[in-house]
Amino acid sequence: MNIFNDLTNAVNRGINLMMDREIRLGVTGLSRGGKTAFITSLVNLLSTFGEVGTAERLPRFTAYDAKGISYGGLARPRDLKVAAFPYQNAYASLISEPPAWPEPTVGISEIRLELVYRNDDWFSLSKKNHLYIDIWDYPGEWLMDLMLLKLDYAEFSEKIRKRTAALSSVTDMSEWIKAGASLEADKPVREYELHRVVQAYTSWLKQCKEQGFAMVVPGRFVLPGDLAGAPILEFVPWVWDIPENCGSGSLYRTMEERYEAYREQVVRKFYRDCFSGLDRQIILIDCLKALMGGRETFMDINDTFDVLLENFSYGNSSLLGRLFSPKIDKVIFAAAKADMVTMDQYPNLLSLLRSMVKQASTRVRADGSNCEFMILSAIRATKCMYAEHEGKQVQVLTTDYCDEAPFFPGSVPPKWSRECMEFFQKYFEMRDLRPPKINPGDVIPEINMDILLQYILGDKL
Numbered sequence: 001m002n003i004f005n006d007l008t009n010a011v012n013r014g015i016n017l018m019m020d021r022e023i024r025l026g027v028t029g030l031s032r033g034g035k036t037a038f039i040t041s042l043v044n045l046l047s048t049f050g051e052v053g054t055a056e057r058l059p060r061f062t063a064y065d066a067k068g069i070s071y072g073g074l075a076r077p078r079d080l081k082v083a084a085f086p087y088q089n090a091y092a093s094l095i096s097e098p099p100a101w102p103e104p105t106v107g108i109s110e111i112r113l114e115l116v117y118r119n120d121d122w123f124s125l126s127k128k129n130h131l132y133i134d135i136w137d138y139p140g141e142w143l144m145d146l147m148l149l150k151l152d153y154a155e156f157s158e159k160i161r162k163r164t165a166a167l168s169s170v171t172d173m174s175e176w177i178k179a180g181a182s183l184e185a186d187k188p189v190r191e192y193e194l195h196r197v198v199q200a201y202t203s204w205l206k207q208c209k210e211q212g213f214a215m216v217v218p219g220r221f222v223l224p225g226d227l228a229g230a231p232i233l234e235f236v237p238w239v240w241d242i243p244e245n246c247g248s249g250s251l252y253r254t255m256e257e258r259y260e261a262y263r264e265q266v267v268r269k270f271y272r273d274c275f276s277g278l279d280r281q282i283i284l285i286d287c288l289k290a291l292m293g294g295r296e297t298f299m300d301i302n303d304t305f306d307v308l309l310e311n312f313s314y315g316n317s318s319l320l321g322r323l324f325s326p327k328i329d330k331v332i333f334a335a336a337k338a339d340m341v342t343m344d345q346y347p348n349l350l351s352l353l354r355s356m357v358k359q360a361s362t363r364v365r366a367d368g369s370n371c372e373f374m375i376l377s378a379i380r381a382t383k384c385m386y387a388e389h390e391g392k393q394v395q396v397l398t399t400d401y402c403d404e405a406p407f408f409p410g411s412v413p414p415k416w417s418r419e420c421m422e423f424f425q426k427y428f429e430m431r432d433l434r435p436p437k438i439n440p441g442d443v444i445p446e447i448n449m450d451i452l453l454q455y456i457l458g459d460k461l
């Protein structure tokens with residue numbers, strides 16, 4: 001019976017794919033970029049398809065009317081072994097009293113939706129078409145492991161050595177540097193001592209992550225998933241002098257082997273298994289937080305996009321392209337949380353995002369991919385209004401909470417530069433906004449999600 005079901009599923013999947021009736025979206029983001037909020041909002045919107053007023057609410061999703069969408073809703077999961085994205089819990093948090101932001105997901109999760117729309121093929125017997133949308137959520141922490149694909153152990157160690165130099169004044173790495181210095185690279189591994197250094201290194205990585213740095217590698221150290229406690233994670237980059245005779249069985253060689261195993265069995269496997277199936281990729285970036293972060297965050301983000309640029313571009317000449325022939329034909333870089341700025345700042349926010357990803361985008365385009373840039377807010381916590389200030393009409397933000405006065409957070413620089421960053425840090429008011437008040441059954445307020453829908457679905461219907 002199981003074999004029969006598996007076969008039927010495989011055949012159905014094959015037919016769906018042949019008819020281009022299935023689309024798989026990868027969603028990720030740099031840490032706390034707003035991925036959970038984004039997926040919650042996207043599922044919420046798709047579930048309202050077919051309801052009265054949907055087309056009016058999503059005016060720039062022109063395919064909605066043009067293709068005669070008549071239904072959208074959750075479908076049975078595609079892969080029963082993958083954790084389901086906790087949509088119901090996320091929505092329940094938002095409508096609770098007081099409202100709470102959805103709990104961020106850790107690890108991989110997936111959710112499948114089904115759309116029904118008009119069939120315009122004259123030769124078809126059916127009047128309806130189905131499109132299945134799989135939204136696949138994976139941690140930004142694992143994204144950065146991409147850089148390891150092309151670094152051997154010595155190169156990885158050198159990369160981290162340079163990072164320790166760059167971050168020495170803003171993070172405290174003394175514990176692992178000191179503990180590691182007492183390890184003897186040319187002697188056999190003493191697991192207990194090594195483990196202490198691994199823990200200290202992991203604490204440093206966690207600290208870097210909390211401070212908003214994106215390049216936190218190896219990613220599984222901070223988010224091990226099912227690898228927690230596994231020997232494959234028992235290594236550290238060797239940032240000290242290397243003794244001459246590190247033969248086989250020495251600590252250095254053992255860590256080198258573990259690093260290689262991590263690279264092959266964890267990183268490469270993850271990208272091969274997961275990326276080969278993706279049609280579209282959305283990368284969410286909290287540009288304001290990145291800009292607020294300081295000089296080191298600035299450098300870190302630049303490095304991060306270099307890595308994305310080298311590995312995460314989707315044409316044939318990219319590393320991923322050569323390794324796995326991914327079929328991703330659209331990459332969407334989205335600046336999330338646009339509701340934290342007034343509407344007159346949207347053009348600047350978009351231009352800031354472009355300037356952050358500029359290099360990457362050029363190469364992605366050169367590879368023949370279709371790369372889009374946009375700003376959005378998945379869960380809009382403010383409204384933009386006009387208020388009078390010194391005799392002039394200015395835009396301000398208001399929230400759903402009467403104890404919060406309207407405020408002007410400040411202006412956003414149009415480009416990513418050190419001077420702009422310093423000005424922004426000084427004058428921009430970055431608030432931890434409370435989520436909007438949403439009545440049960442109501443649609444989640446958002447900004448620009450209709451543009452996003454047009455990007456990801458417009459040509460697939």
Ligand code: GDP
Nearest residue numbers: 032033034035036037101104337377378379381
């Ligand atoms: P993840 O770690 O990438 O899954 O990030 P989350 O989706 O959990 O978002 C992290 C935090 O960012 C949330 O708890 C909210 O405080 C904030 N956030 C996310 N999306 C929005 C948005 O659209 N507007 C605002 N104002 N804040 C948001």
